[in-house]
Amino acid sequence: MILIASSDAAIATLWHKELESQFSVYEVDIHERRALDLCLKKVPFEVLVVDLQLLGESGVNEIASLRDIQPQLHIVIMAKVPDEREEISAIIFGAKAYCHFDIQLSLLPKVINTVMANELWVDRKFVTRLLLEIEDITQAKHQEAKHLDKGIATMTPRECEIAGLVATGASNRKIAEQLSISERTVKAHLGVIFRKIGITDRLQLALYMNRHQQITSIWHGSKPPHQDKH
Template identity: 35%
Template sequence: MSGKRHFLVAGPGAAPPAPSAPPERWLQAFADGQWSTWATLQATLRAGDTVWVPVTLPGWEARVRELAQQRRDVAVVVLSPVPHDDEGLRALNAGARGYVHLLAVPAMLREVEHVVRHGGLWAGPELVQRLLAAARTVLAHAPAAARSVADLSVLSEREAQVARAVAAGKSNREVAEQLFISERTVKAHLGQVFAKLGVRDRVQLALLLTDGQPATEPKALP
C-alpha cells in the first residue's frame, strides 16, 4: 500500500490504543495506519491521505467540516458505533466521503477506502435511498435536455443486471442472492459497470439509471 496513508483520529490527549476507536480491525485493514490527535493531524497530512474520524471524537461534525473545507485533497470517512441515517446525512453534509460502522470488518474498510480514494461516496443502502429520493425530486424539476440517458449497450447482460439491482438500492450480498452469483463476482461486475459508464459510486450509478429516461438495452452475452 505504498503511498497510501491512513490516520485514525483519537480524542484530545488520548494515547493509543484509545478506547474510542477500533484499533484491531482498523489496523488489520491498514497495517501501516497511524494514530493521530486532531492537534497533530493538521501538520501531518498530505494530498491523497485518508482520515478516519469516529463520532466519539468530541465535536466530530465541526472537525469533519473544517477538514473537508481546508483539505479537499484528503478523503474523510466517519466511523459510527451505531450507524443511523440522520447521523450519516450529517456526516456527508459536513463533507465526509464515507460513513461506515465503527466495527466493520477489515475487507469492508478496505473497500470503503478504495471507493472514497477514487472520488466516490460510501454510505449504507438506506441512506443511499434517501439521497436518491432527494436527487430524484431535483431531477423531476430539471429540464429534460439537462438529463442524461444511460447507454447500457456498453454493458454485458450480466453487468446490466447488476447495475439495475445496485441502482435499486440492493447491497452486493442482495444482488448476489438475486442473481445466484458470488459477492466477489458482483464486485467484479460492478467495477466494470463503473468504468464503462463513467461513474464513481453507487449513488452516481443510481442517478444515471433512474433519471426518468428509458435506458438503452444491453448487448447480449456471447
C-alpha cells in the first residue's frame, strides 16, 4: 500500500489521483508530520511518497526516523526546490527516490514501480555527483590522516605510550604505576607532547589520539606509529 504525505493538500490530491488507478493507495492523505508518524505506527506501507517540507527543518535527516518506524518502507522524497547535494544525502539516509514537485504526473507510476523493485529513481547524473562527493570526502580524510600522522611522528616511543594511555582515560598516577615511572615524569612528558602537537590539555590529547586511531585503521589498517614499542 502507498501512503501520500504533503503539507500541500492540492498537490497530494493530484499524486493520489495519478496513482490510485494502478496501486493500492491509502484513502487518507497526510498533511502534517505528527499525523504521519502516527499513521506509520499503525498501518504497514510499502511506499511513502512524502513532501520534504512536511518533514520540517531537519529535512532529509528525518528519513532515518521514518525508517526506524517501518524499516522496510520505500521512501520517495518530493522536493519543491531540488538540490543536488540534498539528493545525495536523501539516498544515503535511506530514500529510494528524490523527485521534483514538477515531475510529470505520468512518471509517478514509474517511480513507484522502480522503488518497489528496490531500485533507485534519481537524476541521471546522480552517480557521477556521488562519486565526486566521495572523492572529496576521501581527500579530506587523507589530509587529516597525514596531519595526525605528522603529529604522532614527532613523539618518542615513550611519549606515544603515555599519550595512548591518556586516550584510554588513565590518570597520571595510573600511567606512572603502569610504566614504573614517577607522576612528575608523566607530567613532564605530557608537557612536551602538548607542545609538539599544539594542544593544551588532556582532553584534547585524548581526542587527538582516538581520532588518529580511527583514521589509521581506515588508511593504514595498522596500529599508530610507535604504539607497539616500549
